Structure formats: structure tokens, C-alpha cells
Amino acid sequence: MSTMAGVSLTDLASGFRDKEQLTRMRAVIHSCLADDRRQEECRYLMRFWWQLSMSYTEVSPEELRTHVGERKLAAVEALITAIRTSPERIDAWLDVIELEFPAILDRAYEAQSKSWDDEN
Numbered sequence: 001m002s003t004m005a006g007v008s009l010t011d012l013a014s015g016f017r018d019k020e021q022l023t024r025m026r027a028v029i030h031s032c033l034a035d036d037r038r039q040e041e042c043r044y045l046m047r048f049w050w051q052l053s054m055s056y057t058e059v060s061p062e063e064l065r066t067h068v069g070e071r072k073l074a075a076v077e078a079l080i081t082a083i084r085t086s087p088e089r090i091d092a093w094l095d096v097i098e099l100e101f102p103a104i105l106d107r108a109y110e111a112q113s114k115s116w117d118d119e120n
Helices: 019-033 039-051 061-067 070-083 087-100 107-119
Strands: none
Touching: 019 039, 019 070, 019 087, 039 061, 039 070, 061 070, 070 087
């Protein structure tokens, strides 16, 4: 995170309007950014997902910069800026991200569900 190097992310949990906004934002990170086909990147995005509710350091900006691809890193950096600015900026980020990063299809879950449906 070029503009966030050396900055702690432990303040992020206090930047949300309410629990519903945090829940929606975490759902978008999980379904639109954290693609388990890219294990290393997914691992650090999920650590960031946890960081949003924690007051301790779960992930650092340096770790995100090292392990997250450029396009998703820019999205995460924009979210951090939005959180530190206002709940309205978080809403705007959510709207943009849901368009730029469509929900990731979980093929393993889908295959398991189909298998279970075929058995019953």
C-alpha cells in the first residue's frame, strides 16, 4: 500500500456506521475479492477481512502489498481510505467494488451441493 506503508490498520473497526455496514462490507470482500483459487492472496485478504473487526494487528499493509495482486490491492487501499473518511465513502466503495469485481463462483461448494442433490 504505497500511501499506507508503515501505518497500522488497527483503527479500522471504528470507522463503520453500524454493524450492518460492516457485515455488508465483509460479505463483499469475501464474495468478490477473496478468491480461493489464488490461495496466498486469499489468505491475506481474509486476514484483512478479520482485521476490520479487530483492535490488534491481524495483517499489515506491507503483507497486503506483498501478497495481494495490484488491482485488488488498489481496491483494499481505497477501502482503507473510505473507512478513515466516512460511512458514506464506504457505501460508495461497496457500490463500485460490486460492479468491478463480480461475485466469485465457489466451484467446490457448487460441486458438493450438486453431488448432495444427486444423492437425494
